[in-house]
Structures are given as C-alpha cells and as structure tokens.
Amino acid sequence: MNWNHLKVILKLYELGTIRAAAKVLDVDQATLGRYLNEIEAELNMKLFVRSRNGVQPTTDMIRILPYINTIQDQIYALDRTIHQSKEQVAGVVKISTTDSLAIDFIAPMLVTLKEKYPHLKVELITTIDTLSLDKSEIDISIRTYRATESDFIVRHLASWEVGLYASEKYLLDHGMPNTIDNHSIVAYQEGITSNLDINTVVGEPIRASQVISRVNSSLILANLVHLGVGIGELPTYIANKKKLIRIWPEKKRKNDYEVxxxxxxxxxxTPRVRAIIDELVYIFEMEKYSF
Structure with a gap:
C-alpha cells in the first residue's frame, strides 16, 4: 500500500460518498470506484459497504484507521520538516570560476537550484584572477588547479584528458597534419594553467611563428579552433561539445584538465553554501560521463 491508497481511504471515510471524495481528489467517480476495488483486492479486505446513501466503513476499516491516521501525521510532519529546511537555505553565495566552467556547469546548475531553493541567490564571477576566500570576496572557488591553503576545504570535481584538435573546416583547407610543422596554432598564454609548457602542444615542439593567437580562456581557444583559425589543445569534454576532430589520439598533454x-x-x-556544494558535486558527476 502506498500514500495514494491511504489518501483514497481517508477521504472516503471522512466524506462518506464516492462523489464527494472524487471531487476532492480530482478524479471521476467511476475511476475512484475502480481504485477502491483495486485497493480492497490488494489488501484482501473489505473496507467500505456501498449503498445509495454513500459508503459505510466496515469493522476492518475501523480497526486499521488509527494506523492510517498515524502514517498521515508522520507524512505531514516530514513535509513540514523538508519545507522548513528549504526556507533556511536563503541568501547570497558568491562563486568564482572560469567562463567555460560557468557556461558548461554552473549555468545548468542554477536552473535546478532555483526550483529547489527559491530564496537562494548566486553571484557568479568569471575571471582568470584568483579572488580571496579569506577576505570574503567569494564563498566558493571552482578552478583548474588545487588550492593548497591549510584552512581551506578542497574537493576534486572532475578531470579530462587534453588532446590536440582541429575543426572540419581547418582540415579541409590544410589536411590532416602528419607533423606539427607548417600548421597554425592557437594556444594558451603563459601561466593560465599549471605546469603548462607554452612551447609545446601534446608534447610536440612549436615555433613562435606558428602561433596565430595566445588566449587566457579555454572558451575562446575552443571557439578559435572551431572557426578554423588553427589547431589547439583542449580538454576532451569541450572538444566533443564543439564536434572538433582529434589529431593524433595517441598523444595528449602531460597534465589533465582538472577541476x-x-x-x-x-x-x-552555512546551509546555503552546503546546498550549492551538493548541487555542484552532483552536476559534475553527471556531466563528466555525458561527453
């Protein structure tokens, strides 16, 4: 028996007629009558005697009524507790991250967050600069490197392999590279990601003259590769979303793209911060298997 069964039984007992109970439960009388038959068959117990004046509870119904009322009280208490908990999750949480992570992960999270916690607000700051967690500039930082401060809570959210990619347009114009020589490169600026050798891509040396543009954003780099400006290193999840073509799948950057x-x-x-962390962990867990 489930809670819907109990609601039907209680409404029939309280109102005394199938017509009145059907109206409250927003179903037609014939459907409610069939529903009652199914419940009684499942319980192997006659709960009501039907007559022209309505329905009368049987002795079995009177016997189980206290237990049904107890279950109803517990369900209502649970609902109140959940509602109160959601009301406590309120206020503003400041999140700092990169533009690509904001678009691909934080923005989708805000959709479900709004439904779960209508009084919770998020200030989203996209920057390559490291804002201070100590000075309350932000509450949560989501980055591609691991914070090392001793008074910080740190959690690994995801990691992806970094390969070399090109657009279909670029390959049609220039052909699939056999070597990196004579091909245009779009690359990161120095210091954008940790342990990045700006003089190589997937371990292959590049010349300064090959680099068409250096950027400080994975989002911009992905768009330049997508437009056919050049070839470049990207994490697999970004490249797959852009439908880019991987060059030399056996080669990859030494360090993965980590979050x-x-x-x-x-x-x-604070409850509002814990609520957002739970959502962040969940969405990264789901998204990293979807690409």
Whole structure:
C-alpha cells in the first residue's frame, strides 16, 4: 500500500460518498470506484459497504484507521520538516570560476537550484584572477588547479584528458597534419594553467611563428579552433561539445584538465553554501560521463 491508497481511504471515510471524495481528489467517480476495488483486492479486505446513501466503513476499516491516521501525521510532519529546511537555505553565495566552467556547469546548475531553493541567490564571477576566500570576496572557488591553503576545504570535481584538435573546416583547407610543422596554432598564454609548457602542444615542439593567437580562456581557444583559425589543445569534454576532430589520439598533454572546488572552513558551516556544494558535486558527476 502506498500514500495514494491511504489518501483514497481517508477521504472516503471522512466524506462518506464516492462523489464527494472524487471531487476532492480530482478524479471521476467511476475511476475512484475502480481504485477502491483495486485497493480492497490488494489488501484482501473489505473496507467500505456501498449503498445509495454513500459508503459505510466496515469493522476492518475501523480497526486499521488509527494506523492510517498515524502514517498521515508522520507524512505531514516530514513535509513540514523538508519545507522548513528549504526556507533556511536563503541568501547570497558568491562563486568564482572560469567562463567555460560557468557556461558548461554552473549555468545548468542554477536552473535546478532555483526550483529547489527559491530564496537562494548566486553571484557568479568569471575571471582568470584568483579572488580571496579569506577576505570574503567569494564563498566558493571552482578552478583548474588545487588550492593548497591549510584552512581551506578542497574537493576534486572532475578531470579530462587534453588532446590536440582541429575543426572540419581547418582540415579541409590544410589536411590532416602528419607533423606539427607548417600548421597554425592557437594556444594558451603563459601561466593560465599549471605546469603548462607554452612551447609545446601534446608534447610536440612549436615555433613562435606558428602561433596565430595566445588566449587566457579555454572558451575562446575552443571557439578559435572551431572557426578554423588553427589547431589547439583542449580538454576532451569541450572538444566533443564543439564536434572538433582529434589529431593524433595517441598523444595528449602531460597534465589533465582538472577541476577543483575550494572554500574556507568557516564558510562551509552555512546551509546555503552546503546546498550549492551538493548541487555542484552532483552536476559534475553527471556531466563528466555525458561527453
């Protein structure tokens, strides 16, 4: 028996007629009558005697009624507790991250977050600069490197292999590279990602003259590759979304593209921050298997 069964039984007992109960439960009388037959068959118990004046509870119905009322009270109490918990998750949470992570992960999270916690607001700051968690500039940092401060809570969210990619247009114009020589490169600026050798792509040396543009954003780099400006290193999830073609699948950058969450230990104590962390962990867990 489930909660819907119990609601039907209670409404029939309270209102005394199938017509009145059907109206409250927003079903037609014939459907409710069939539903009652199914419940009684499942329980192997006659609950009501039907007559022209309505329905009368049987002795079996009177016997189980206290248990049904207890279950109803517990369900209502649970609903109140959940509602109160959601009301407590309110206020503003400041999140700092990169533009590509904001578009691909944080923005989709905000859709479900709004439904779950209508009083929770998010200030999203996209920047390559590291904002201070200590000075309350932000509450949560989502970055492609691991924070090392001792008073921070740190969590690894995801990692993807980084390969070399080109657009279909670029390959039609220039052909599939046999070597990196004589091909145009779009690349990151120095210091954008940790342990990045700006003089190589997937371990292959490049010349300064080959580099058409250096950027400080995976989002911009992906768009330049997509437009056919040149070939470039990208994490697999971004390249797959752009439908780019991988060059030399056996080669990859030494360090994977990693995503880390960091926040101050004191910040974690607030319900609104914990609620967002739960959503972040979930969406990265789901998304990293979907590409």
């Amino acid at each position: 880390w969450l960091a926040l101050h230990k004191d910040t974690y104590k």
